[in-house]
Amino acid sequence: MLRIACPYCGTRDEVEFHWGGDAHVARPGPEVGDAEWSDYVFSRENTKGVQLERWCHVFGCGQWFNVARNTLTHEIHAVYRMGDAAPDPDR
Amino acid sequence: MADQIGSDVRIDRVTGLSIVSLKVSRNQLDSARKTLQLAKPLEVAGDDPRSLWLGPDRWLLVSDTVTADTVIVSCTRGLAGILHNAVDYSSGLAVLRVAGRRAPLLLATGTGIDLRPARFPAGTCCRTRLGQVATVIVSEAPDVFDLYVDRSYETYLTDWLAESASIYTSYAG
Amino acid sequence: MSQPFRTAQGGRIERSKPLLFTFNGEPMQGYAGDTLASAMLANGVRTVSRSFKFHRPRGIVSAGVEESGGLLAADYGCGLLPIVRATQLPLVDGVRAESQNCFPSLNFDLLRILDYTRSLWPAGFYNKVFKWPNWHAFEWAVRRTAGLGRLPERIGPLRCCHMNAHCDVLVVGAGPAGLAAALDAARAGDDVLLVEQDREPGGSLLHDPAEIDGQKPADWLRNAVDALQCSPNVSVMLSATAVGYYDCNVLTIHDRSAAYRRDEPVEVFWKVRAERVVLATGAIEQPLMFGNNDLPGIMLAGAMRQYAARYGVRCGQRIVGIVNNDLAWQSITALPAAGIEVAAIIDTRDSIDDALIDVARQAGIDVYPGSVPIAAGGSRAVRKLQFRDAQKHPRTIECDAIAMSGGMSPTIHLYSQAGGRLRYDEALACFVPQHCRQSVAVVGAANGEFAVPQTYNIGLRKPSPAKTGCQWIDFLHDVTASDIELACRENLRSVEHIKRYTTTGMAVDQGKTSNLNALTLLGDLTGRHVGDVGTTTFRPMFMPVTMAAIAGIRRGDLYAPAKRLPAHDWHAARGAEFEDYGGWDRPAYYGEDRDACIRRETLLVRESVGLFDASPLGKIEVKGPDAAEFLNRIYVNTVATLEQGRVRYGLMLDENGIIIDDGVFVRLAEDHFLVNTTSGHADRITAWLEEWHQCEWSDLDLVMNPVTSQWAVVTVAGPGARDVLSTLPGLIDLSTDRFAHMRFASGAFDDGTPYRIQRVSFTGEQSYELSVPAGFATEYFERIWQAGKAHGIGLFGAESLMILRLEKGFLHVGTDTDGSTNPLDVGFGRVVANKRTDFVGARSLQRDNDRRADRRQLIGFELGNARETVLAGAHVVTGRGAARRSEGFVTSACRSPTLGKTIGLALLERGHERNGEEIELFDQDRVVSARIVDACFYDPDGERMRG
C-alpha cells in the first residue's frame, strides 16, 4: 500500500487519494489538428521508472498536487504543489 | 441518540451547532487567515466561532452560541474585499462524539491516520477516511473525538461505529 | 484415558488441566498448553490424514507453521473448518478433529489406487491426455478427487474487524533474537510492536536448553518478557502472524488471539505502518531426500525435540536420526533425556565434530558417519530404515520414528515480499537476506545465525542415489524427485516452469519444507549452481488468512455505505419502497404493488399534484469575478448570457466529447452561480470542477462550495403545484407573470426558515423545486403534505418520475446515453453550433467521426399495437436470422399510463433523419414493430409546464 505525503496534510494511506495521470500536460487550443488533439486526449507517458503524475487528496484536503514516483519500485521521490516546477530528475 | 458500548467507549450525537463552510480565494489566503485568525493546517483555532482547518482554502466555522447567519455576517465583514464564500452548513453535517478509554482504538478500526496522543493531541483536526466515508476528526480532549460527517452518511457511520465497537469489545474483553 | 506417549514429567503443559477432544470420533485427552498435534502424538496417533494427489498416509512432521502432514478438519466452535494445521491449533476443550481427503475411512482409502498406479499420473499428465472429446467430459471427476477438505455446511459465529496501527519499530518474531531487538528499541525510547505467531513468546528458547548470555533460557526469557512488560512504549501481540509486507513498510497481521474461544470468537486483521521493521522470524528445518521419506513417523529432528522439551511428548519409542548438520545432533542427543531410545544417528557427512560423537555415544547412540539413507520401510507408518554405511554396506535398523534434518532455511518470506534480495550462502547451504530497499533489518536465525555461539556445519544436500521407493519433495502436492527430473527432461528447466509444471511449492504451505530441496535438485539436474537457479517469488500470505478477517466488518449493510435522505423516516412512514439509486436509498414508489403504484403516481402528477424528494440533486455554489467564464468553459451551453435569477439547462462533456452529466444552473448574482448536477454524479462533478480549476485554470479567480447536503429539495409537480405551495406563509408570489418557468428566487418563510425555489420541470407539469435546510426537511414535507390534502396531493417516487420524464422525452444521462454518446447525437447540434467559445470536449466534436450521419442518434418511438410492450435493452434490428443486424437499442421504454400506449427512446443509426419510419424491436428472439416519432410524446409545446 502506498503512503503519500500530501503537501497540505502530511502522509496518508493510498486509499485517501485519487490518481490523476500525467502531470504537466499542456491543453492545446481548439485550432490544433486531429492528431495533436488525440495525442493530448489519449496518449500517456506511462513511464517505466520515475514518472511525474497528479494525485488528488479526495478524502482529505481535496487538493490536487504532483508526485514524482518510480513506477517500477513505487518509491516516491518528490511531492510538489500544482504550478510548482518539476523536480530535477537526476536528484 | 446515545449509544453505550461497555464503559470504555460511548457514541453521542452532538446537536445544536451552527456550522459555516468557508471557502477563500487562493489569491487572498494570507490576509484572510490574519483577519479572521483562521486555524492553521490540521488544527482547530479560536473559541466562538471555532475554525476547523479542512484544507488550504477551506474552513468550518463552528459555534454553539450564535446562529450561522451571525457567523456569516461577521465573516463577510471581516473579509470585506476578499473573495470568499461563506454558507450555512449546519444541516449538511452530522456531528458524533466518540469518547472513552477505547475511543482512539475504535476509530483505529476504520482509519489509517496516526491517532497516537503524541501525533494527534487535543486540538488536532483532520479530514480523512473513516469506515469508507470522508470524515472530519477533531480531537477535543484526550480520548474525546468529534466526528463531522456528511448528513446523508450519519446512519451508516453510526451503525458502523456501533458494530465495530461491539466486535472490538468482545475481542479485547 | 491414557496418553501412552506422554513423558512422566517436564514440558510447559499444565498437567493439572486435562482437556478432552476427539479424533475421528475417538475420545482423547490432552493438557492445557498442548497443541492439537502434541496431544494427538501423546495419544499415539500416527496417521492423521491423506495426501492431496495420491492419498498416501500422512502424519505430523513438524511443530510449527511449516506443517505438511498434520492438516485436518477441526471444529473448535466455528464449524468444521478444513485444512486446520494441528501444529498451530492450541488444544481447546472439546475440539472435534477429523481426517481429510480419505474415503471411506482414514485407514482404508479407495483413492489410494491413485498411489498404486502412480506411474500413470506423473507431473503434467493432464496436459497429455483427456483432450478428446473435450476436457469438460473428464473435469468433473478430476475436480472431485482434487481439493483438500470441504467447505463447512453452516456459517460459524466468527466475527472480524480490522485494526490500524503505527509504530517506530515493528519486531516480527519473539524468539531470543526478536526479544533482544525489541528490548534494544524499547530502551532507545521507540514505540515498539512485537508480534509472535505462537501463543507464548520465546521461540527456540522454549525448547533449546543451551544457555544464552550465561543464563538458562527460561530465566533469560522471563527477564526479557518482564522487562518488556514494564516498558510503556512496548506492546506485545501473541497468536498473531505477520502475513504480508507491502510498500512503505506497511505490514498486515492476522491476529488469532481471540479466535479459539467458544463464545464470541473474533479474528482481527491488522495493518501496521512502521518506521522500521525487524524480522526475527527464525528458520525452518528442511527434510532430507530418501525413499518413502513421507511415511508417518518421519519427522523433523528439531520438532521431535520440541515435542519432548515443550510438550513432554515422545514422538516414538525407538528413533533413528538421519542428519547432515550439527544442530540436528543437538536436537537428537537431547531426546534420551525424555526417555526416548535413540537407536542411531546416520550422518551423510564424512567428518563430524568428535564432541558431538562423544555426547551421542555416552547416550548409547550408534553413530554412522559418511552414510547414505536409502529408504524407509512400513506401510501406514515407518517400521524400519535402510541405509548404506561408510563402507557401503547395506544396513537396516528397526524403528518406529525417524528424526530427519536437512539443515535450516531462514524464514525470509516477509523479507522477500518487502522486495529484499537473497543470496545463496555456500557455508549454510541456504538462501539468506542480502539487500532491501525498505527500512528493514533481519536478525537471528532468519539472518542465517542458526547457532550462535557455535558454528554451524552442514553437509551437501542431495537426493539418495538409490532408487528404492519415491523420494518426496513436496509432501502436500505429492511431488517426487522423478517429477522434477521429468520436468527437466521436457525442458521445463526454469525454476518458475518447474514450479508450475510439477506444482511443487504451490500447496497450502507454499513450499516451506519443499522449495529448497526442489531448487537443489534442479541445480544438480541442470548442472547449475543453486544460487543461479534462484527461488520462485515469495508472496503474501505468509500463512493463509481467513477471508472473513480480510473483509472485516464490511458485511451486509456495512459492505458499502448507503446515503440517506434527510426525511428518510417520513417517507418510510408513508410506505416508501426504498431502492439504491447511485448510492442513495430513495423511494422507488409508495405502496405494495409495484406496477400499480407507479401507474397511480404517474397519473397523480398529471392530474392533480405530486410530492417528490429531490434532495440528492447535486448543488455546487461557484462564486467570483471569473465564475461565469469558468462555467462557460465547462458547459456546452452558453453561460455568460444568463440573466440574474434565471435558470438554464446545460450539458457537460469530457475531453473526448462524451456526455458525462446534465442539469440546470442558476445565476444567483452577477458573480455567483448555483450548479445542479444529477443525483448520482454530485460528488463526481464537484471533483470534476475542482480538478479543472486547480489543475488547468487556476488563474481564474473563483471559489466553489458544495452545498448538496445542506439543502433538502421538495419537488411539487402537477396542475395543483402552485396552489399547494402558495399556502406556505412567506413564500414569494408564484403566479406565472411574476415567477415564470426557469426562474429562481430565495427568501425566508414567516417562521424564519430560509428557502430557495426554482421553477423547473422534469415531469412536464407545472413544477417547483423548493429547497429548505435539510434540518427542516421532515417539517416541510409534512407541512406541504397537509396543505396539499385539499388538492389531492400524493407522493411519487423515482420510478414514476422516470416515466413522467420519458413521456416528455427528457434525456436521462447514463440511461439514454452511454460511453459513446456526444451532444450532437442527442439533438444538441444547434447549441454546439451557437457556442462561440471553447469548452471542455468542444474540439473532439470537430472530428469527422463525431459528425458522421450514420451515428446512433436519440429518437422517440411508439408501438403500433396498443397491447404490445417492449423493454429497455431491446435492439432495433434489420434482416432475419444470420443476416440480422443491430442498428441501435432502446434506452428507455414504458407503457405510458398517460397516453395508454408503449413509448420509448432509442439510440438509432441515422435516427434524426428517419422520423416516421417503421422499425423492428428485438428482445430475446421476440420481435415487435414500432414507429419513429418525435421524442416528445406529451404536451410538445410545453404549455402545461409553463402555464
Added chain:
Amino acid sequence: MKGYSAFSLVGHALRGHRHWKPLWRNPKLKKSYDVVIIGAGGHGLSTAYYLAKKHGVRNVAVLEKGFLGGGNTGRNTQVTRSNYFWPQSAAFFDHSLKLYEKLGLDLNFNIMLSQRGVLTLAHSDHDLESLRRRANAIRINGIDSELLTPDDIKELVPLINLDARYPIHGGFIQRRAGISRHDAVAWGFARAADTHGVNIIQQCEVTGFDIADGKIRGVRTTLGDVAAGKVCIAVAGNTSVLAAMAGLRMPITSMALQAMVSEPVKPCLDTMLTSSAIHMYVSQSDRGEIVLGGRADAYTSYAQRGGIPTVEENVAALLELIPAFGSLRLMRQWAGITDITPDTTPIMGKTPMRNLYITGGWGTGGYKAIPAGGDTMAYTIANDEPHMLIADFGLERFERGALIDEGGASGVAH
C-alpha cells in the same frame, strides 16, 4: 510433433517416463529472421504458431526477456468468453472461443477448456436493462446468451446470497464461456510453434530497434543485434516501453491487476461468476482453489505486485455474494501488469513505422483472445494488411475518435 495420448502415456509409464521429448528446444539466437516477435506470452507464441502453420513463414523468432508464458498469460484468471457488446468485438472474440474449442486437439496439448458458463450479475433494474441491452446485442451477433432470473441463478450457484447489500435482480449467462488452463495455453502454443521450426529464445530482452529511413530493420537485444524483415510487439504491460523505443506514443496505461486464491477445497462453485457493479469475479479452479479478482490498482505500475486495499475490496465483494467463503483462507495474492486502453479494446495491426506491427492494449482481458489474436496478427504480418476481424482495432482509431467502448458497455473486462 510427438503425439500425446492415453496410449503414449501408458507406454512411457512402462519405460519410467525416461523418453519424453522436450516440449521445445533451446535454439541459439540467429543473426537474422524474417519475422521477430517480441514477447513469448500467449499472443507472441500463437502469432508465431499461425505464421508458421498457416502462412508458411517459419524463419521466425520469439524473443522473451524472462521465461515463456511468465507474463500475464501465466498469471491470469482464465476467463474465456465472447459475450461482447460491439459487433467488431463479438466477431473477434467468438472466433477466439471457437478456436479454443478445438485448440486441445489442434495443438495436441490439453488446455483444459472448461465451458462451465460465465454468469454476469445485475444488482438493480437499471443494471438489468444494460444486461438486457448486452444480451440482445450478443444474440444478434450470433452468440449464445440467456437472461436469468434470481431463481435461475440460485439454482446455478446454491451458495449465492440473493439479497446482498446490492441485491441480485437477475443476470445473464454465456454457457459456452468458461475457463481454461493459462499455463497450458502458453506451453501448448510454444510446443506447437517450436515443432513448426519457430525459434523461441528465452532470457533475451529486446533493448531497442534498428531503424533506417522510417523502417524497422531489426532489434537490439541483450544477446546481440538481430536483423528482421518484420517485427511484432507483443509485450502487454510493456507495450508503451517498446513502442517508445520506436518513437511511438501509446494511448495506454500500465496498471497492476491482482488475482488471489484461497486454499483448495472440494467442488462448491461450478460456474464463473462476475459482477460489474461490485467489480469482482470468481471461479473455482480444477485444483479446488477459489480464484478471484477485480479492479486494477488504479495507478501506473510496472512492479508485478499489488497492494492490500484491492485485496480487501475483492474479498469483501466475494463474501457479499457468497458469505460461506468467509471461513476459507486466502493463500496467495499476485499481480500482472496490464496495458489498459481508454476504450478497453485492444490495439492491433500496423503502426506508423513500416515493418513494425503491434498486438497490445489487451489490458485485463486478452487471455481469451490468444488464439484469435495470433491468427489475425499472423495474417496481418504475412500480408501487411489488417485481417478483417481486427480492421477497427488499429492505433489510428484514436486520432479518428472512433473508439470501441467495451468498458462503458460491459463493465468488468476480463
